[in-house]
Amino acid sequence: MELSQETQFDTDTTMNQPPHEQFVSLLARHHSLIRGFIGTLLPHQTDADDVFQQTCLVLWRKWDTFDDTQSFTSWACGIAFYEVKNFQRVQSRDRHYFSDEILSLIAAQQSTSLPEAEHRQRALQNCIQKLDVESRKLIQDCYQGSHSIKEVAEQTGRSCEALYKKLSRLRLKLMDCMQQTLHSAEMGS
């Protein structure tokens, strides 16, 4: 799978470092992008976290095969993609996963948007800040991972159904807000 080329800036600045330091600094810079990429392929946060960890290990093991004329993120996402497929293969079938064909399509489609990851994150941050306190609190409770939706529902006295609906509406709202932000930024620059 071919992911698009990005600017050579990252690799240029790290070229003079010892190899392991170069790896650490590149991974530190791009981990959220890689994690985000994995997240589009695996719907469950815990799955995505596991695969991300595994991916980091593999990246380190294969670090000497990295050719520093290529893009680190393309290389890393390529490896991550195979880790996702591996993961799905060994998982039991009690959860729904996408077929390999769909995974490839989704991964390929992101190749063009990869370098935007940082902007996207910043836009999301801003949009979250625009939400009311209650919504932010709800997102925090539901997304933190320490409580199940059921527990949050019990605590807040709402039904799970209502919470899911509310979360869905919030995601849509944030998605619209992000796209407006990114769109106007493009126009402005």
Next chain:
Amino acid sequence: MNQNTTPDNQTIRLIDAFLQGTISDEQQQQLEQLLAADPEQRQLYIDYMHVHNGLASWANETTASEDWIPQPPTDNPPSPLNTTRFLLILGSSLIAATLLLSLAYYAGWNTRPDNLPSIADTAPENQSNEISTPQTDHIALLTQAVGVEWDTSRNLQAGAGLSAGWLKLKQGTIQVELISGASILIEGPAAVKLISPLKAFCQYGKVRASVPEQAHGFTMETSRLNVVDLGTEFTLSLDQSGSGQVQVIDGKVELHSPDSQSTQANIQSLTTGEGVQFNQRGTIDRLQKAMLPFIDSEELSQLVEQQQAQQFKRWQEQNTMLKADPSIIAYYDFEESSNWLRTLNNKSQQKPSSSTNGAIVGCQWTSGRWPQKRSLEFKRTSDRVRTHIPGEYQSLTFMAWVRIEGFDRWLSSLMLTDGYNPGNPHWQLSDKGEMILGVKTGPGKNYFSPVVLQPTDLGRWIFLVTVYDHQKREVVHYLDGVAVSHHKIENPVPLVIGPAEIGNWRPQEHTGAHSIRSLNGRLDEFALFGRALPAEEILQLYQSGKPNS
């Protein structure tokens, strides 16, 4: 771009089901078909998933960096307009004479919304900052109370601020200082209503008023006549039928008729040694002989001293028992042999290690609940007692006798572990008057009591206990021996303390807002029990340790 996607969008509905794990085989096929066929639907999916993932990392980052700051259970962010912050520091002169006679905790203060005016309503804009003066409607201070049985639901303690209203005693003696400077001793049974700083009404009872120059004109009303003090001291004795006596001890008073205009004809003057006797029919006769002896301030303070000595003895007995309690991990009774010692010894006979002896940093020695008792004063932001408590505890009970002088910041430390690591407890107070136990379990969990400390609790000795009960899976906060709130523990974890500070906090990597949590006040007893103390035992500890009977 997928703008204005609605919640009923089919793709979104399918993705939601996919995320929730409730998707059916059929729906899964449907989703895959949609994604396979249309790049726009794929983009929608990717954008939506980016939000989903972004939220997860946002939520985790946000908690990871902020869980050491307890989040109040309310959703409103603190602002000067809607919080009831009281940064009230009682003038030390005002409380110097305060003898803290504790009765049951007076819960009535909690339910008075009129005590919490919005700053925006009352103060000009340029004054409405975070540390603006608190608003109280107190016109007097209860400075002493001996052997008092109240005849009202409000059980006031010495040190309490008093608003206009009734003071009813079945028995005992109290001293009330009005903010005008007048001070009155009331001996029960009595019913006296405070009306303003210069006016009170006596229904019955014995009253002795001392009126300095600043408070000339102080008037004690009765249903028969009004006594206007022109300086300096008089007594009034009134029985329930409305008959009574007025006698001037020193200075001059005027007697006015309450129901007619104050014309020269119905004003009588009395000077030192003179007195009148009156009955409910309105007859007023000159007193021929001195009236019944009435307690004076000096006698009252002697009574107080006796009571204190008794109570201190009772505390000493309990102190001996606590030293021998095998479940106590750390017991600081603050009874060190010298003012020069900078070690606060753990007096438990079974202390786990000498590291549990506290190192005193900055704090000065001063007096505690009784004049005979020592305490440490925490004043500056550097004042603290450092200690190190080894071990891991399924249940813990925190106990402290503390006199808070003011809430300088949002959080005031009772005992906090260095940093905030898994299993670490943080025991502290908020400036609203909430007791807080924070326990680091993944994201920190904070158990907030309701607002239990009121401005009137500043400057008096209070007894705080918080129990972390592993077995019952609950956290219970106690004030003055009485449980004020219960909280369920979702995931009990063993508590670990290690290096910790009493009255302050060493935040380690945490910097910025809320990293200064120094206590402003005194501590004269502090204990950590390696078990959950039952309610009866906590009440017993309070009974034996309270400053006065």
